[in-house]
Amino acid sequence: MNVYEKYFKLISKRERAIFEGAITMGALFHQFIGTPVNSKTVDGIEKAMKEAMELQPCINEVKIIINREMLGQIKNEFQYISLSGDMLDIKVFSEYEGHMAVIRMKFIEELQYPLMYVEEVK
Amino acid sequence: MNVYEKYFKLISKRERAIFEGAITMGALFHQFIGTPVNSKTVDGIEKAMKEAMELQPCINEVKIIINREMLGQIKNEFQYISLSGDMLDIKVFSEYEGHMAVIRMKFIEELQYPLMYVEEVK
Amino acid sequence: MNVYEKYFKLISKRERAIFEGAITMGALFHQFIGTPVNSKTVDGIEKAMKEAMELQPCINEVKIIINREMLGQIKNEFQYISLSGDMLDIKVFSEYEGHMAVIRMKFIEELQYPLMYVEEVK
C-alpha cells in the first residue's frame, strides 16, 4: 500500500476514482486558461496539457480538444487568442483499483458555461 | 431542478459533494500558485482566494491558511515570494442535498507533496 | 546599490521603469485570468490583485478595474464568470530613480484585443 492511502480511508474505490478525476479537471482548467494559442500551436499545447495532467494520481488518460473552428475565426491583428473555457472539450479518465470514472468538461450552450460533470463511472 | 442536474445522474448525492469539492481544490491550487505574497498582503490574498472559490457550485465554505512562518523567513532582496504548494493548508466544504464533504490539502512531510485528500464525508 | 543592479547596466533608468512595469503587467494578466468572480467578490479580488503586483520590483502602484457592467449581465445558472481580458482595465505605475512609466492594459474595440501599452513615461 502506498503511504498515502490512509488519507482516503473514508471513501470507496469508486469515490476515489471520481475524486482524482475531478481534482485533475479543476487543475487543468485553471492552469492553462489564458495561454496564447492559434492554429499553428494548438497541437503542441493540447499534447503538453494532456501529458502534464496524466502525471497526476490515478489518471490513466486525458483527451483534450481545443476548438479549431474558433481558432480559424481569430479576427484581431495578432493572430492568436487566449485559451478560454468555451474553446475546450476535455475528458479525464481516472481509475482506482478497478473503478473507473470519466470526467468531462465542455461548454454547454443552454448553460452558457463550461460545465464539469461525470460522463461515465463503472 | 436546475437544468444541469441531468449531467450528474450517474452519481450519488454523496459522490456529488466529493466531486464538487475536488474540482474546487484542483482549481484553487492551479489558479493561485505563483502569486507574489508577503506578510503584509497575505490576509487579502487569502480572503480573495476564499471568496473566489466559494462561488463554485456546491461550495459552502473555503478555509485557507498561508504559512506565516514561511513568509517571516523570506531572505531575498525583494521581500516577497511566489505562493507555492508547501505554504498552503486548505479546507473546502462542499455540500449537495444534505451530503457534505471536507476536502483538505496540506503539505505532508513524509510525502514531500501537497496532498489533496478527503478529510471528512457525511 | 542593490546587489541586483548589475543585471541592468545595459539599460537606462527610463528603460528600467518601462521594463519593470511591463513585467508586472504580463504577470498580472496570466496569474489571474480564469479566476471565478461576480459582483459580490469583485472588490476583494481587485484589491488582492493590486496588492500582489505592488510587491514586484519598482512598482509604485497598480490600479485595476474589473468591468461591473459585464458582471451585472451574467446569464448562466452559476452567478459568476471566469475573469477574462476583455473585463480588465489596468494601470501599472513603475518608477526607477526618478523615471516613471505608466503601463496600461485595456480591451481595444477596434483591435478586439486586450492591448498592453505605454500610456505615459517621464
Added chain:
Amino acid sequence: MNVYEKYFKLISKRERAIFEGAITMGALFHQFIGTPVNSKTVDGIEKAMKEAMELQPCINEVKIIINREMLGQIKNEFQYISLSGDMLDIKVFSEYEGHMAVIRMKFIEELQYPLMYVEEVK
C-alpha cells in the same frame, strides 16, 4: 503601419523591444508555474511554452530550459513536481524595427530569486 502603433508613440524602437520582451517574460512565468512536470514530459511542455509565447507581439524566439537535474531528484511518491521559478532558465528574444532585446530569467543563487533582467540590447 499597424493600427496599434499609435499606442506606442511615446517610446523609442529600442524601448519597444524591451517592453514587449518584458511583457512576455512576466506572462510566461505566471502562466505556467504550477504545471505538473517530470523527466518524461519536460520536452513537450518546454516546446509548448516556447510556442505559446512566440505568438506574442514582437517576439522572435523564446528559449526555455527546465532544470533536468532537479527533475532527476524528485523524491515524492508521485514521480512529478510542480514547475517552479528556481527550475527555469529562459531567454526571450524580442525585436522591433531593427532593435533587439534579450530578456533573461534565471534563478540567481546570491539573490535566492528567479530574476528577470536585460541580458542584451542592440
